[in-house]
Amino acid sequence: AQSVTQLDSHVSVSEGTPVLLRCNYSSSYSPSLFWYVQHPNKGLQLLLKYTSAATLVKGINGFEAEFKKSETSFHLTKPSAHMSDAAEYFCVVVYGGSQGNLIFGKGTKLSVKP
Amino acid sequence: EPEVTQTPSHQVTQMGQEVILRCVPISNHLYFYWYRQILGQKVEFLVSFYNNEISEKSEIFDDQFSVERPDGSNFTLKIRSTKLEDSAMYFCASSETGLTSGSTYEQFFGPGTRLTVL
Known part of the structure; x- marks a missing residue:
């Protein structure tokens, strides 16, 4: 079955330090990959997406992710964490032929310490 | 900025009762989705x-589940006879285009309805 794995359920960083949230997906033809963020009591907001164009994808709020086919990874990074980045982050994959069936990872809760 | 809205934010019901969860997608969107998240799960x-x-x-x-677009704005999810295991957060989403549109594809999510079945 198609799946996506977020390797850390909780990541804690200090403000101003880099953020790395890890994601691996099961290999398949033409996946599209997304990172969504959810702040408390808010809907899921799209951070960035990979849809077979450039492998290094830039998103909102300074986040980036790199699609690495050889490693089946799509890790999310940010050079310098801000307190407002504290939230839950979901790595999501959808495969060609789907009618929009997004497959979610379990989520990584990011905490940012002052 | 247009957004997906959902009502109610929290619904409590007795087992065996019918519930209808309501969503108003973004107005020019053509594709609609429902997701759920049981507490602690994906x-x-x-x-x-x-x-x-x-x-x-x-x-x-x-x-037990059905969906409907009863008018030009609402998109509903009905659960005919709720079970304890239906307790979850239910998210509605919409997209302007289908997946084949490639780089422009994006699903926009509502804030969710928390359904509690007693």
Whole structure:
């Protein structure tokens, strides 16, 4: 079955330090990959997406992710964490032929310490 | 900025009762979706809907579930006879285009309805 794995359920960083949230997906033809963020009591907001164009994808709020086919990874990074980045982050994959069936990872809760 | 809205934010019901969860997608969107997240588990796809019919559904979406677009703005999820295991956060989403549009594809999510079945 198609799946996506977020390797850390909780990541804690200090403000101003880099953020790395890890994601691996099961290999398949033409996946599209997304990172969504959810702040408390808010809907899921799209951070960035990979849809077979450039492998290094830039998103909102300074986040980036790199699609690495050889490693089946799509890790999310940010050079310098801000307190407002504290939230839950979901790595999501959808495969060609789907009618929009997004497959979610379990989520990584990011905490940012002052 | 346009957004997907959902009502109610929290619904409490007795086991065996019918519930209807309501969603108002973004106005020019044509594709609609429901997902759910049981506490502590992954967000799971339930169903996608386009052109007034279901285009894909998961194993979870059995005969107890139905979806409808009763007018030009609402998109509803009905659970006919709720079970304890239906307790979850239910998210509605919509997209302007289908997946084949490539780089412009994006699903916009509502804030969710928390359903509690007692």
